[in-house]
Amino acid sequence: MNKVLTIAGGELALWRRTRVAVLAVSAFAIVLVVSCLLTAQRMSHAAEERTRQQTTAEETFRSQPERHPHRMVHYGHYAFRSPPPLAIVDPGVDATTGQSIFLEGHRQNTAMFSDARASADLGGLGSLTPARVYQFLLPLLLIALGHAVMVREREARTLGSLLAQGVTGRELYAGKSAALLGVSAVMLVPVLLLSAYGMLRGESLAASLGLFGLYAAYAVVWCSAVVLVSTLAKARSVALGVLTSAWLASTLVIPPLAVATTDVAVPSVGKTQSDLRMQAELRELGDGHNASDPAFAKLRDNLLAQYDVEDVADLPINFRGVVAQNSEASLTELMNRYAEERMALELRQCRRAAVFGWLSPTMAVSNASRAVAGTDLETHHRFLRETEALRFDFVQGLNKVHAEQLAYSDDINRSRDADAERRTRVSTENWEVLASFRFEPDPTDVRWGRASADALPLLAWLGVFTGLGVTSSGRVRP
Amino acid sequence: MKSVTRELAFLVRDRGVLLSLATAAIAASVAILLGMMEVAQQRATIAELLEADRAERQVVQAGQTDWGGAAYYTFHLTVDEPTDFAFAALGQREVSPWKHRIRMLALEGQIYESDAGNPEFALTGRFDYAFVVSLLAPLLLILLVHDVRSSERTAGRQEWLSATSGNDHSPWRMRSGLKVALLTGCLLVPLWIGGLASSSGVTVLALASLWTALHLLFWWGVCSLIDRRGWTSSVNLVAASGAWLVLAVIAPAAIQAIVDASIHLPDGGDIVLTQREAVNDAWDLPKEATMNPFVARHPEWEDHVEVTRPFEWKWYYAFQQVGDQKAEEISRAFRDGRQRRESLAAKLSWLSPPALLERALQRAAQTDGRSALEYEDRVRRYHAQLRAWYYPKLFPDLPFDQDLLADIPEFSDEGPPDHHWQGGDQLIEEDSTTR
Numbered sequence: 001m002n003k004v005l006t007i008a009g010g011e012l013a014l015w016r017r018t019r020v021a022v023l024a025v026s027a028f029a030i031v032l033v034v035s036c037l038l039t040a041q042r043m044s045h046a047a048e049e050r051t052r053q054q055t056t057a058e059e060t061f062r063s064q065p066e067r068h069p070h071r072m073v074h075y076g077h078y079a080f081r082s083p084p085p086l087a088i089v090d091p092g093v094d095a096t097t098g099q100s101i102f103l104e105g106h107r108q109n110t111a112m113f114s115d116a117r118a119s120a121d122l123g124g125l126g127s128l129t130p131a132r133v134y135q136f137l138l139p140l141l142l143i144a145l146g147h148a149v150m151v152r153e154r155e156a157r158t159l160g161s162l163l164a165q166g167v168t169g170r171e172l173y174a175g176k177s178a179a180l181l182g183v184s185a186v187m188l189v190p191v192l193l194l195s196a197y198g199m200l201r202g203e204s205l206a207a208s209l210g211l212f213g214l215y216a217a218y219a220v221v222w223c224s225a226v227v228l229v230s231t232l233a234k235a236r237s238v239a240l241g242v243l244t245s246a247w248l249a250s251t252l253v254i255p256p257l258a259v260a261t262t263d264v265a266v267p268s269v270g271k272t273q274s275d276l277r278m279q280a281e282l283r284e285l286g287d288g289h290n291a292s293d294p295a296f297a298k299l300r301d302n303l304l305a306q307y308d309v310e311d312v313a314d315l316p317i318n319f320r321g322v323v324a325q326n327s328e329a330s331l332t333e334l335m336n337r338y339a340e341e342r343m344a345l346e347l348r349q350c351r352r353a354a355v356f357g358w359l360s361p362t363m364a365v366s367n368a369s370r371a372v373a374g375t376d377l378e379t380h381h382r383f384l385r386e387t388e389a390l391r392f393d394f395v396q397g398l399n400k401v402h403a404e405q406l407a408y409s410d411d412i413n414r415s416r417d418a419d420a421e422r423r424t425r426v427s428t429e430n431w432e433v434l435a436s437f438r439f440e441p442d443p444t445d446v447r448w449g450r451a452s453a454d455a456l457p458l459l460a461w462l463g464v465f466t467g468l469g470v471t472s473s474g475r476v477r478p
Numbered sequence: 479m480k481s482v483t484r485e486l487a488f489l490v491r492d493r494g495v496l497l498s499l500a501t502a503a504i505a506a507s508v509a510i511l512l513g514m515m516e517v518a519q520q521r522a523t524i525a526e527l528l529e530a531d532r533a534e535r536q537v538v539q540a541g542q543t544d545w546g547g548a549a550y551y552t553f554h555l556t557v558d559e560p561t562d563f564a565f566a567a568l569g570q571r572e573v574s575p576w577k578h579r580i581r582m583l584a585l586e587g588q589i590y591e592s593d594a595g596n597p598e599f600a601l602t603g604r605f606d607y608a609f610v611v612s613l614l615a616p617l618l619l620i621l622l623v624h625d626v627r628s629s630e631r632t633a634g635r636q637e638w639l640s641a642t643s644g645n646d647h648s649p650w651r652m653r654s655g656l657k658v659a660l661l662t663g664c665l666l667v668p669l670w671i672g673g674l675a676s677s678s679g680v681t682v683l684a685l686a687s688l689w690t691a692l693h694l695l696f697w698w699g700v701c702s703l704i705d706r707r708g709w710t711s712s713v714n715l716v717a718a719s720g721a722w723l724v725l726a727v728i729a730p731a732a733i734q735a736i737v738d739a740s741i742h743l744p745d746g747g748d749i750v751l752t753q754r755e756a757v758n759d760a761w762d763l764p765k766e767a768t769m770n771p772f773v774a775r776h777p778e779w780e781d782h783v784e785v786t787r788p789f790e791w792k793w794y795y796a797f798q799q800v801g802d803q804k805a806e807e808i809s810r811a812f813r814d815g816r817q818r819r820e821s822l823a824a825k826l827s828w829l830s831p832p833a834l835l836e837r838a839l840q841r842a843a844q845t846d847g848r849s850a851l852e853y854e855d856r857v858r859r860y861h862a863q864l865r866a867w868y869y870p871k872l873f874p875d876l877p878f879d880q881d882l883l884a885d886i887p888e889f890s891d892e893g894p895p896d897h898h899w900q901g902g903d904q905l906i907e908e909d910s911t912t913r
Contacts, residue, residue: 024720071758122731125730
């Protein structure tokens with residue numbers, strides 16, 4: 001053990017004396033710290049701001065004056081997706097999806113105002129969040145520092161004398177690995193601090209530690225790859241070339257290639273497209289604004305029979321309100337079916353692309369990281385589903401008021417008769433049908449359930465690299 | 479000439495060089511192929527949408543009995559067709575919508591709806607030609623030329639080679655120049671093939687080729703400067719990759735952060751909220767509260783704005799328009815802010831040649847942020863045309879004529895809007911000043 005620590009210490013001392021190594025470490029540390037500070041500031045501000053906007057939207061809705069209930073159906077409501085605490089590490093799809101959604105009767109709107117649409121595009125790798133700095137740049141730092149750890153001893157012909165002094169190949173491997181892991185550990189301090197900060201903001205211990213663990217595992221994968229290649233390589237330049245190519249493939253080539261091929265193989269179906277496909281089915285449901293639409297004839301006949309009356313005007317309830325309730329229910333069922341199809345397709349795309357995680361640890365860690373942080377596509381889909389439930393509940397609550405508190409005769413005459421119009425306005429207490437909405441992250445175990453499939457390749461890589469490293473270092477010869 | 483063929487003979491025997499060149503050619507070809515497939519898919523989607531929209535509109539319009547209902551129930555499709563160079567740089571079409579259905583209600587409540595692709599994919603970005611030449615190509619170039627001098631020095635041949643050639647620099651310059659030229663060719667040949675297959679214009683292809691070549695020249699310069707310092711090959715490689723990291727990854731991210739921080743945008747939510755409050759308040763306000771600001775904008779309908787019943791379509795559309803008017807200021811600030819971000823980013827991108835190239839290619843492909851804004855402007859202009867078509871029927875209470883519905887203006891995707899950066903708002907204003 002002592003020998004291992006001495007070797008590690010010697011390696012660290014060498015890096016301290018090497019200008020390129022010091023420069024690389026400091027440059028990485030600066031980029032990392034700046035991105036942590038900026039992202040933490042931006043995302044916690046966004047969380048506060050959207051919670052405030054949500055409260056305001058609810059107060060505004062409930063403080064509306066007396067109105068016809070259907071007016072409130074169209075007045076609508078806004079729901080905001082607050083970023084979860086760990087978004088300070090990985091904001092995920094927060095920038096590429098809209099953050100707020102307008103909820104109203106008869107329609108499912110899209111989420112509006114994504115940051116990506118409002119920001120200037122400068123190419124590169126996009127904005128450097130802490131997650132991206134770790135995913136893309138940490139491996140590069142480890143390669144720059146560590147590609148020569150073993151092969152250098154070979155090139156300088158010191159390997160033979162080391163082995164002759166009784167140091168085994170495995171001890172050498174362990175020592176060199178320990179040095180590289182030590183540097184990684186220091187570089188992981190910022191994500192540990194951010195995770196702790198996330199816990200202060202209400203995140204669970206398991207998720208916070210899990211996110212840190214994920215990046216730690218990713219760092220170990222690269223450390224083990226670097227030392228392995230350095231052990232096997234005959235020349236420094238070969239080690240550098242192999243590792244740089246691996247980095248290039250893992251970060252820059254495979255992920256965008258996975259996305260592009262998936263989108264060609266499983267084309268997206270946009271909302272405009274599925275809306276139009278839905279229209280034909282929609283027409284058969286009838287227009288809920290028009291109670292004389294033939295689509296509602298059966299409903300009318302049933303009601304007339306149920307209350308044993310001749311005319312809808314004699315019903316004890318407002319037929320228009322009943323029609324509104326019924327059509328909203330069947331329309332929502334249809335819209336949800338198309339929405340679910342769209343979401344299922346998006347997930348299918350993501351799953352297909354995620355297979356490339358077996359080729360690219362970077363892709364594996366970024367998928368798992370979004371899942372644990374609660375900033376992945378599935379979380380956004382849950383936002384869409386929860387807001388849809390919120391929409392349906394308040395719209396149907398208002399339609400119930402429409403059916404039960406309004407006289408049919410007033411309702412049909414309100415466009416012509418100002419007095420009837422006045423009588424169709426219901427009291428403001430009815431606006432309490434709107435439930436409060438706070439978007440919360442999934443429970444930790446659900447998030448881990450999603451992340452584990454993505455994290456699996458990481459463990460596999462780790463096992464393969466470490467296994468090969470230990471085996472080959474045992475057989476190392478000068 | 480003899481020396482060129484000699485160097486060429488050296489190069490084709492160097493497996494490292496061949497590997498880098500093959501990587502470049504394959505990456506460019508795959509990127510262009512995928513880009514062309516994506517564009518073909520977008521075209522197919524648009525064709526399906528146009529057809530479905532036409533069928534849908536016919537059915538909806540056939541059931542209408544008054545102008546107000548026709549305007550309320552008829553949606554109109556607007557699309558932003560990909561250009562014949564879009565395959566090379568798919569750009570903002572990932573996050574900005576290129577298809578949108580609108581109707582004659584208040585536009586501010588509709589225009590920010592965004593039907594974009596898979597958000598996780600947008601996060602990763604695309605493997606398109608712009609990505610290959612701006613991000614990958616410099617790395618391949620670095621691999622090719624970082625050690626042209628240093629490797630000979632290590633092999634102990636530098637002095638000898640310098641002494642036997644006429645000029646101190648020529649053997650290095652010739653060798654690395656040849657490599658850069660071959661790399662450029664490996665990237666440009668697929669581009670030209672893709673361009674011919676997509677019938678892109680010769681000008682746009684020539685310009686894109688020129689920018690690609692200039693970008694590679696820039697990186698050649700960087701590598702030469704580093705190689706001249708007399709370091710070892712490994713140090714050269716680390717230094718050149720460091721330059722790449724700073725210029726191609728960190729600078730674009732930093733510029734974006736600076737641009738976003740220095741140009742504040744009004745909260746988008748405030749636009750739609752303002753519009754919604756204005757539209758909904760109108761129901762409870764006296765009719766004049768709507769009709770007066772409407773007439774201020776549209777004096778030509780001054781004699782036709784009397785509303786006697788609790789609900790009339792002309793009043794309904796007037797308050798839709800007034801809702802837009804109330805949100806106009808903040809909406810314009812939002813739009814101008816995005817435009818200012820674009821122009822600041824354009825200036826600052828000179829600090830990062832890869833960002834400059836990426837933006838130049840997106841501009842040529844009309845897939846950049848500016849093109850997305852221009853599409854938004856065209857949608858605004860079209861919405862104004864719809865109003866201009868319906869108002870002369872709604873306000874004077876013309877009898878409904880089903881046949882006239884066939885004459886509703888169609889959305890036109892032709893070129894940038896006349897008012898390049900002003901959009902539809904301007905058009906509405908012009909209507910009122912040129913009565």
